[in-house]
Amino acid sequence: MYAPAAGAIHWGMDAATLEQALEQGRAREQQFADLTSYRLLESVGGFARGSVVLPGGRVLPAYPSIARIQSLAAGLPRQFDGPFHAEEKIDGFNVRILREGDAIYAFSRGGFVCPFATDRVPDFIDPRVFEEDPELILCAEIAGPDTPYMEGTSAQVEDDIGVFVFDMMRRDHAGFLPHAKTRGMAERFALPLPPQHGRFHPDDPEPLREQILELDSRGVEGLVLKAEDNGVRAKYVTGRSCINDIRVCGGQLLDLPPEYFTHRLMRLAIFLTEHGRTGDPEIERALGRAFLEGMADAVASSERIGHVGQHYRCRFREHANALRFIEHMRATGGRHVRVDPASPQPESGAREGYWRVDLERRFDRMTGTLASALRGDSQFD
Amino acid sequence: MYAPAAGAIHWGMDAATLEQALEQGRAREQQFADLTSYRLLESVGGFARGSVVLPGGRVLPAYPSIARIQSLAAGLPRQFDGPFHAEEKIDGFNVRILREGDAIYAFSRGGFVCPFATDRVPDFIDPRVFEEDPELILCAEIAGPDTPYMEGTSAQVEDDIGVFVFDMMRRDHAGFLPHAKTRGMAERFALPLPPQHGRFHPDDPEPLREQILELDSRGVEGLVLKAEDNGVRAKYVTGRSCINDIRVCGGQLLDLPPEYFTHRLMRLAIFLTEHGRTGDPEIERALGRAFLEGMADAVASSERIGHVGQHYRCRFREHANALRFIEHMRATGGRHVRVDPASPQPESGAREGYWRVDLERRFDRMTGTLASALRGDSQFD
Numbered sequence: 001m002y003a004p005a006a007g008a009i010h011w012g013m014d015a016a017t018l019e020q021a022l023e024q025g026r027a028r029e030q031q032f033a034d035l036t037s038y039r040l041l042e043s044v045g046g047f048a049r050g051s052v053v054l055p056g057g058r059v060l061p062a063y064p065s066i067a068r069i070q071s072l073a074a075g076l077p078r079q080f081d082g083p084f085h086a087e088e089k090i091d092g093f094n095v096r097i098l099r100e101g102d103a104i105y106a107f108s109r110g111g112f113v114c115p116f117a118t119d120r121v122p123d124f125i126d127p128r129v130f131e132e133d134p135e136l137i138l139c140a141e142i143a144g145p146d147t148p149y150m151e152g153t154s155a156q157v158e159d160d161i162g163v164f165v166f167d168m169m170r171r172d173h174a175g176f177l178p179h180a181k182t183r184g185m186a187e188r189f190a191l192p193l194p195p196q197h198g199r200f201h202p203d204d205p206e207p208l209r210e211q212i213l214e215l216d217s218r219g220v221e222g223l224v225l226k227a228e229d230n231g232v233r234a235k236y237v238t239g240r241s242c243i244n245d246i247r248v249c250g251g252q253l254l255d256l257p258p259e260y261f262t263h264r265l266m267r268l269a270i271f272l273t274e275h276g277r278t279g280d281p282e283i284e285r286a287l288g289r290a291f292l293e294g295m296a297d298a299v300a301s302s303e304r305i306g307h308v309g310q311h312y313r314c315r316f317r318e319h320a321n322a323l324r325f326i327e328h329m330r331a332t333g334g335r336h337v338r339v340d341p342a343s344p345q346p347e348s349g350a351r352e353g354y355w356r357v358d359l360e361r362r363f364d365r366m367t368g369t370l371a372s373a374l375r376g377d378s379q380f381d
Numbered sequence: 382m383y384a385p386a387a388g389a390i391h392w393g394m395d396a397a398t399l400e401q402a403l404e405q406g407r408a409r410e411q412q413f414a415d416l417t418s419y420r421l422l423e424s425v426g427g428f429a430r431g432s433v434v435l436p437g438g439r440v441l442p443a444y445p446s447i448a449r450i451q452s453l454a455a456g457l458p459r460q461f462d463g464p465f466h467a468e469e470k471i472d473g474f475n476v477r478i479l480r481e482g483d484a485i486y487a488f489s490r491g492g493f494v495c496p497f498a499t500d501r502v503p504d505f506i507d508p509r510v511f512e513e514d515p516e517l518i519l520c521a522e523i524a525g526p527d528t529p530y531m532e533g534t535s536a537q538v539e540d541d542i543g544v545f546v547f548d549m550m551r552r553d554h555a556g557f558l559p560h561a562k563t564r565g566m567a568e569r570f571a572l573p574l575p576p577q578h579g580r581f582h583p584d585d586p587e588p589l590r591e592q593i594l595e596l597d598s599r600g601v602e603g604l605v606l607k608a609e610d611n612g613v614r615a616k617y618v619t620g621r622s623c624i625n626d627i628r629v630c631g632g633q634l635l636d637l638p639p640e641y642f643t644h645r646l647m648r649l650a651i652f653l654t655e656h657g658r659t660g661d662p663e664i665e666r667a668l669g670r671a672f673l674e675g676m677a678d679a680v681a682s683s684e685r686i687g688h689v690g691q692h693y694r695c696r697f698r699e700h701a702n703a704l705r706f707i708e709h710m711r712a713t714g715g716r717h718v719r720v721d722p723a724s725p726q727p728e729s730g731a732r733e734g735y736w737r738v739d740l741e742r743r744f745d746r747m748t749g750t751l752a753s754a755l756r757g758d759s760q761f762d
Contacts, residue, residue, distance in 0.1 A: 067759030074757030234759055253646060258639030263762065265634060269676035270754055273684075278677045285662060287669030295650035296659045303654075373651055376455030378448030378615055381644065 012059025012172040017045045027053065032113035032324065035100055039111030047174070052111045054100055054171070060107060061174040063094055063139055063167075066224060069234045070270045072205050072212070079234050080202040080227055085179060086211065088195040089222040089235055090164045091154045091244075092143025097121055098171070099130035106140075115328050116314055117142055119321035124163035129189040138191070139167035139176075148314040148325070148359060152248030155219045156195070160315065164194045166224065179228060197223065213275060216240045239271035239283070243290045250294020251301075251308060254365035298363075302370035309338075309362040315354040319344060322355045329359065336362040393440025393553040398426045408434065413494035413705065416481055420492025428555070433492045435481055435552070441488060442555040444475055444520055444548075447605065450615045451651045453586050453593070460615050461583040461608055466560060467592065469576040470603040470616055471545045472535045472625075473524025478502055479552070480511035487521075496709050497695055498523055500702035505544035510570040519572070520548035520557075529695045529706070529740060533629030536600045537576070541696065545575045547605065560609060578604065594656060597621045620652035620664070624671045631675020632682075632689060635746035679744075683751035690719075690743040696735040700725060703736045710740065717743040 021027035021044040029038050038053040040062070050062035069075030095106040095117045104127060106117035120142075130136055143154035144161035156162060165186060168177040176182075186193050197215075200208045212223065215238055222237030242264040249256055268287070272278045298308045316322040322344035329337045337359055344355035372379065402408035402425040410419050419434040421443070431443035450456030476487040476498045485508060487498035501523075511517055522545045524531065525538035537543060546567060549558040557563075567574050578596075581589045593604065596619055603618030623645040630637055649668070653659045679689045697703040703725035710718045718740055725736035753760065 065761045067761055069757060069759055070754035071757050074755060075759070076757070078757035079759055253643055258643060261642075262634055262639060265672055265676065266750065266754075269673060269680055270751075272673065273677060273680045278673065281666060281670075284669035284673055285666040287672060288665035288667065289662075289669070291646055291668060292650060292653065292659065292665055295646060296654060299650055299654045369647065370651075373451035373647075374455060376450060376452050376457070376459035378450055378456070378460055380446045380448055 013045050013047065013053050013057045015057060018053050018057065021045075030113065032105065032115070032118070033103070033320075035103070035105060035113065037113070039107075050109055050111045052107055054098075058171045060096055060098060060111075060137060060171065061169055062111070063096060063109060064174070066233050066235050069236050070267060071274055072209060072236060073274065075234065075236070076200075076202040076205050076208070076225075080225070080232060082227060082229050083199055083201050084225045084227045084232075085199050086197040086208060086223045086225055087166060087193075088156070088197060088215070088220060089224050089237065090141040090143050090156055090162075090166070090194050091150070091152075091221040091241065092141040092157075092162075092164070093117075093147065093149050095121075095140055095142060096169070097125065097138040097140055098136065099127070099134060104130065112328070112332070115321045115325035116148055116316070119316045119318055119325075120161060121163060122317070124192055125165070126189045126191065129185060129191065132185070132189075133170070135170040136185075137169040137171065138165050139169060140165045141194070146312075146314050148312045148329070148357070151252075151310060152244065155221065163192055165191045166194050175231060179226060194224075199228070200225075209275070212236070212238060216271075216275075219244060237267060237271075239268045239275070239277070240286075242268040242271070243283075243286050246287070247290035247294060250291050251298040251310065252363050252366065253291075253295060253298075254369055255363040298366050299370060299374070302367065302374055306367075306371065307362055308366040308370060309360045311358065311360050313356060313358050315347060315351060315356050316344060317354060319355050322357050325357060336364060338362065394426050394428065394434050394438045396438060399434055399438065402426075411493065413486065413496070413499070414484070414701075416484070416486060416494065418494070420488075431490055431492045433488055435479075439552045441477055441479060441492075441518060441552065442550055443492070444477060444490060445555070447614050447616050450617050451648060452655055453590060453617060454655065456615065456617070457583040457586050457589070457606075461606070461613060463608060463610050464580055464582055465606045465608045465613075466580055467578040467589060467604045467606055468547060468574075469537070469578060469596070469601060470605050470618065471522040471524045471537055471543075471547070471575050472531070472533075472602040472622065473522040473538075473543075473545070474498075474528065474530050476502075476521055476523060477550070478506065478519040478521055479517070480508070480515060485511065493709070493713070496702045496706035497529055497697070500697045500699055500706075501542060502544060503698070505573055506546070507570045507572065510566060510572065513566070513570075514551070516551040517566075518550040518552065519546050520550060521546045522575070527693075527695050529693050529710070529738070532691060533625065536602065544573055546572045547575050556612060560607060575605075580609070581606075590656070593617070593619060597652075597656075600625060618648060618652075620649045620656070620658070621667075623649040623652070624664075624667050627668070628671035628675060631672050632679040632691065633744050633747065634672075634676060634679075635750055636744040679747050680751060680755070683748065683755055687748075687752065688743055689747040689751060690741045692739065692741050694737060694739050696728060696732060696737050697725065698735060700736050703738050706738060717745060719743065 026042040026044050027038045027040050040051045047059050048062040052060040094109050097106045106114050106121050108114045141164045144157035145153040146160045168182045197211050219240050221241040225234045245264050301308050326339050340358035343357040347354040347356050407423040407425050408419045408421050421432045423430050428440050429443040433441040475490050478487045487495050487502050489495045524535040525542035526534040527541045549563045578592050600621050602622040606615045626645050682689050707720050721739035724738040728735040728737050
C-alpha cells in the first residue's frame with residue numbers, strides 16, 4: 001500500500017462529499033482490476049471534471065486545459081512577464097500516471113483508467129520514481145503510429161508508441177511541480193521527456209520565431225511554453241501541423257465536428273501571415289492535397305467495401321489488459337468501434353511476448369453520404 | 382389590372398384559409414409600393430413555404446428545390462428514363478417574376494418582393510410576354526458581380542448583372558410549363574435563357590461527361606438536367622465551381638454554416654474520382670489557395686481596419702426602389718449589413734440615369750476571432 005508523503009495530512013475529498021456527488025450523478029464509480037475509483041463528470045469539492053477520487057479519498061487532479069496563443073508577436077508579451085521554457089508539443093493523448101498500492105495506473109483526460117496506457121507505461125517509465133515519491137503523478141503524452149486513439153503518426157515516434165513526460169503533479173494538489181524539480185526527477189530516473197528547445201524572453205520573440213520555423217519544416221506539432229517562475233503556460237502550433245491534422249482526418253470530414261477543420265484553417269492562415277508565408281504555392285498545394293487525399297481514400301473505400309473507416313492496431317504486454325481494453329472500447333467507443341474478433345493475437349518475431357489488438361472505427365456519416373452519392377441517389381441540400 | 386386567362390376558374394387560396402394561416406403565423410402580410418401580398422412561412426393549403434398569396438387569392442407557387450446528383454454514371458440511369466436537356470446552371474439568386482396590375486414584380490425564393498430584382502428586370506425582360514399570358518410566371522436567376530447578395534462573379538456575367546430565364550410557371554399551379562412551350566415563348570419575346578448544352582440520354586453518359594469537363598475548364602457552375610417528357614430535374618455541378626465557391630467565401634469561414642464548405646469538399650472529391658482527376662497537383666493547389674486567399678484577406682483586413690467584411694454594389698433604375706432596397710436590407714439583412722450612408726448616389730458616364738447603392742456585410746465571428754488572436758489573447762479550444 002502507498003505511504004502518504006511525510007507531512008501530507010490534507011485529504012482530497014471527504015466521504016460525504018463524494019457520496020453526494022455520486023447520488024447527483026456528478027461522479028461515477030469505476031473498477032479496473034482491483035482498483036475502485038470515482039471519476040468526476042463535473043466539478044466537485046473544488047476538483048475539476050476529469051479528476052479521480054482514489055482509495056482513502058485521495059484525489060488525482062484533472063489535467064487543466066492549456067491556453068493557446070495564435071500570434072507570437074502579440075501573445076508572448078501579453079501572456080508572459082518573464083523567461084519561459086519551450087518544450088516540444090507532442091501530438092498524442094494525455095494520461096496521468098500514478099502508483100496505487102503495488103500497481104501503476106494511467107488515467108485518461110476524462111478520468112477513465114486507460115487499459116492500453118496502463119499496460120504499456122512500464123515499457124517506458126522506471127517504477128522506482130514512485131518509490132522516491134509515492135504521491136507523484138506523471139503527466140505524459142502517448143504518441144505514435146500504434147496507439148488505439150490517434151490517427152496518423154507523430155514526428156517524434158516512427159514506430160509503435162512513445163511516452164513523453166511533460167509535467168508532474170502530486171495527489172490532492174491541482175498545481176504542477178516546479179520546472180527544476182520536474183527536470184531533476186526526470187534526469188535521476190531517466191524518464192523520457194519531450195525535446196526541450198530552450199529558454200526565451202517575451203520581449204525578444206525573434207529566436208523563438210526561428211525555432212518555430214525550424215520545427216515547422218520538420219513537421220513538428222508545436223511548442224508548449226512554460227513560465228519559469230509561475231504556472232503560466234501557453235501552446236503554439238506550427239502551420240504544418242494544421243495541414244497534417246487535416247490530412248490524417250480528411251476521411252472523417254463529415255464525422256468530426258466541423259470546428260476540427262475550421263479552427264485548423266484559421267490557425268494556419270494566422271501562422272502564414274505572421275511568418276510571411278502567404279501565397280506560398282507549396283503550402284497551398286499541401287493544404288489542398290491534405291483535404292483531397294483523405295477524401296479520395298474515403299471515396300475509394302466506399303466503392304470497394306461499402307463503408308469508410310480507419311484501422312488501428314496496438315500491442316499489450318498483458319493478455320488481461322488487452323481484454324480490458326476491448327471491453328473498454330465496447331463500453332465507451334463512440335464512432336462505432338469494431339474490434340477484430342481474432343484479437344488479441346500473440347505477436348511474433350521482434351514483438352514476441354506482446355498481444356496485438358486490431359480495431360476499426362467506422363465513420364457513419366461519410367459511409368452513408370458516399371454510399372448514397374455513389375449509387376446515384378438524388379439529394380436535396 | 383390583370384385579366385384571368387380564359388377558362389381559369391380555379392383560385393389559389395380562399396380567404397378563410399389565408400386568414401387562419403395569418404393568425405397562426407404561417408403567413409405574413411407584406412407591402413411593396415401598392416402591392417399587398419402574403420408570403421407563406423410554412424406550407425398552407427397545399428402551397429409550399431415561399432409561395433405568395435396575391436390579390437384575389439391567386440397564388441405564386443414556391444420554386445421547388447432541385448435535387449442534386451453527385452455521380453453521373455450512377456445518377457443518370459437512376460433519375461432519368463428518357464432523353465433530357467442539359468442547361469447551364471447559373472450561379473446567382475433565384476427570382477420569380479410576374480405582372481400584377483400594371484407593374485412587374487420579382488419575388489425572392491422566400492417570397493419577399495425583391496426591390497433590386499423588381500427594379501432591374503425591365504432592363505432584361507420584354508414586358509409584352511405578360512400581355513400574351515397574364516398568368517405567366519418567369520423563373521429566373523440573377524447573376525453577376527454587381528448583385529447585392531452574391532459573392533464573386535459568375536462565369537456567364539462579367540459586368541453588372543444578367544438575368545437568365547430557366548423555367549416558366551403559371552399562377553396557382555406548382556408545375557413548370559413544358560420545355561417546348563418555354564422555349565417557344567422565350568424565342569418570340571427574345572427572353573435571355575441560360576446557355577443550352579444539348580439533349581442527352583441516360584444510357585449514354587459519355588457525351589455529357591465530355592460536356593461537363595469542358596464546362597469545368599471554363600469555370601462554369603454546372604448543369605441543370607431537365608427530362609423532356611416529365612417534370613424530373615436534377616442538377617450536377619463541376620469540381621471547379623466547388624473550388625470557386627470556397628475561394629469567394631473563404632473570408633467567411635466561421636460565419637457561414639460549416640456545411641457550406643464540407644458539402645463542396647465532398648462534391649469536389651466525388652467529381653475528381655468520377656472524372657479520374659484525383660492527385661492532380663494543379664487542382665490540389667487551387668483548392669488550398671481557395672481556402673488560404675480568402676482567409677489571408679480576412680487576416681489583413683482585421684489587421685488594417687479591425688473587422689472583416691465584404692463590399693457589394695448594385696444599381697437601380699428608380700430612386701424609390703433604391704430606398705426600398707435599403708429599407709429591406711435594414712429589416713431583413715442578417716450578417717450585419719451596413720449601407721453606405723451616401724447611397725443611393727447617381728451614376729455618371731455610361732451608367733448615367735442609374736442610382737448606385739454600396740453596402741458591406743460584416744462577418745462577426747471572423748472579426749471577433751481574428752481580433753482576439755491577433756492581439757495575443759490566449760484561447761481555450
